[in-house]
Amino acid sequence: KAGVTQTPRYLIKTRGQQVTLSCSPISGHRSVSWYQQTPGQGLQFLFEYFSETQRNKGNFPGRFSGRQFSNSRSEMNVSTLELGDSALYLCASSPELTGGEQYFGPGTRLTVT
Amino acid sequence: QKEVEQDPGPLSVPEGAIVSLNCTYSNSAFQYFMWYRQYSRKGPELLMYTYSSGNKEDGRFTAQVDKSSKYISLFIRDSQPSDSATYLCAMRTAGGGNKLTFGTGTQLKVEL
Numbered sequence: 001k002a003g004v005t006q007t008p009r010y011l012i013k014t015r016g017q018q019v020t021l022s023c024s025p026i027s028g029h030r031s032v033s034w035y036q037q038t039p040g041q042g043l044q045f046l047f048e049y050f051s052e053t054q055r056n057k058g059n060f061p062g063r064f065s066g067r068q069f070s071n072s073r074s075e076m077n078v079s080t081l082e083l084g085d086s087a088l089y090l091c092a093s094s095p096e097l098t099g100g101e102q103y104f105g106p107g108t109r110l111t112v113t
Numbered sequence: 114q115k116e117v118e119q120d121p122g123p124l125s126v127p128e129g130a131i132v133s134l135n136c137t138y139s140n141s142a143f144q145y146f147m148w149y150r151q152y153s154r155k156g157p158e159l160l161m162y163t164y165s166s167g168n169k170e171d172g173r174f175t176a177q178v179d180k181s182s183k184y185i186s187l188f189i190r191d192s193q194p195s196d197s198a199t200y201l202c203a204m205r206t207a208g209g210g211n212k213l214t215f216g217t218g219t220q221l222k223v224e225l
Contacts, residue, residue: 004156031211043157043201043215056210090156094211102211104156106147 001027002022004093004105012111018079020032021108025072025093032074033102034066037088046089078110086112116140116146119202119216120121128225136202136216143204143214146178148187151199151218160200192223215225 013019025032033056034046043045044056049068066076070095077084089106094100119136126132134148134223145164160197161176163169169176175188202216210217 033211033213035213042217043203043213045212045214048210048212050210056212057211071122092211092213097116099157100211101162102147102213103159106156 004091004103006089006091006105008108009106010109010111010113012080014081014113015081017037017081018077019046019077019081019110020077021089021091021092021110023074023076023090023105025074025089026095026103029093029095029103030072031094031102032068032072032098033092033094034074034076034088035092036060037090038086043090046076061083081112086110097113115217116214117202117204117216120219121217123222125222125224126192128194130192130194130223132192132223134138134187134189134197134200134202134221134222136185136204137183138192138204138214139170139183140183140204140206141183141216142206142209144207146185147203147205147213148174148175148176149201149203150192150196151201153198157201179196194223194225197222 003035018022048056068074090107092102094102148161149159166180173190177186199218199220203213
């Protein structure tokens, strides 16, 4: 099976702009979670989608949003980018809502200038 | 205080050594425990996945969970230079969906 794929892999944006990142889960997986990884804070949970519904949300401002499509692919959007949003954004997929193993994609490295 | 504590290292060991990596946690609701390996500029790779207390072995890797002490460990036997990476512990509650809480990661270097 193909692994979790994320596009784009690298992105450079300017403060105030918005960005959309995409994640395709492993075939058959219905749960997609998003994480932000920074050197200072480590890996932090953003949100999780299962069957097109947000099931969990982390402690991030409303500028961070996401959605999931009927084919389980997911997108996350960050509006009004700030310098502190520079990070590696990781997507993870799991076959189940709970109790299943989670597999991560390679991430999208976002740089905000 | 963070929910999951992990010594950031760096930890440097000679090739062939046994490596012990550890995490402590404060939330007694955590039931699922994972170890991930992350190479530089890559996504985390799932190494071990365990439920509740006990041991699990997979090749050179052994994961231990002691829920009474809120302590988990990963042992790597016969360490290789290719094991040089950051090791992240992660854990999840039974009813919290797939939300993972991570440790900060331990940087490991295995030297020839």
